[in-house]
Amino acid sequence: MKKWIINQLLEADYRIEMVWISKDILGSIDRESKIIYLNLWSIIYEILLHEFIHYKSPEYDEEEIVEKTFKMLKGISVQEIIQTSNTLLKKYCEELGGE
Numbered sequence: 506m507k508k509w510i511i512n513q514l515l516e517a518d519y520r521i522e523m524v525w526i527s528k529d530i531l532g533s534i535d536r537e538s539k540i541i542y543l544n545l546w547s548i549i550y551e552i553l554l555h556e557f558i559h560y561k562s563p564e565y566d567e568e569e570i571v572e573k574t575f576k577m578l579k580g581i582s583v584q585e586i587i588q589t590s591n592t593l594l595k596k597y598c599e600e601l602g603g604e
């Protein structure tokens with residue numbers, strides 16, 4: 506990645522907040538209050554599901570994986586997304602030495 510975008514991401518004048526938005530909205534921005542909202546739970550769940558489908562079904566191409574991920578997400582409850590992502594976050598934060 507180009508150095509200028511890394512500097513922009515690290516030094517720009519905005520806050521980041523982790524909030525639940527919806528199953529299929531991973532983030533949003535409020536320009537007036539300069540806040541970028543990240544739906545960390547859906548981000549983690551969607552990526553995990555996508556990569557898991559790659560793992561289980563190597564015969565699918567990328568387009569098929571994206572389509573299958575989208576379809577599977579529709580059938581998964583908000584509670585399951587939050588619980589699974591919280592479990593993963595807790596596990597990996599502990600491994601990284603966080604809390």
Ligand SMILES: [Zn+2]
Binds near residue numbers: 555559567570
């Ligand atoms: Zn992929």
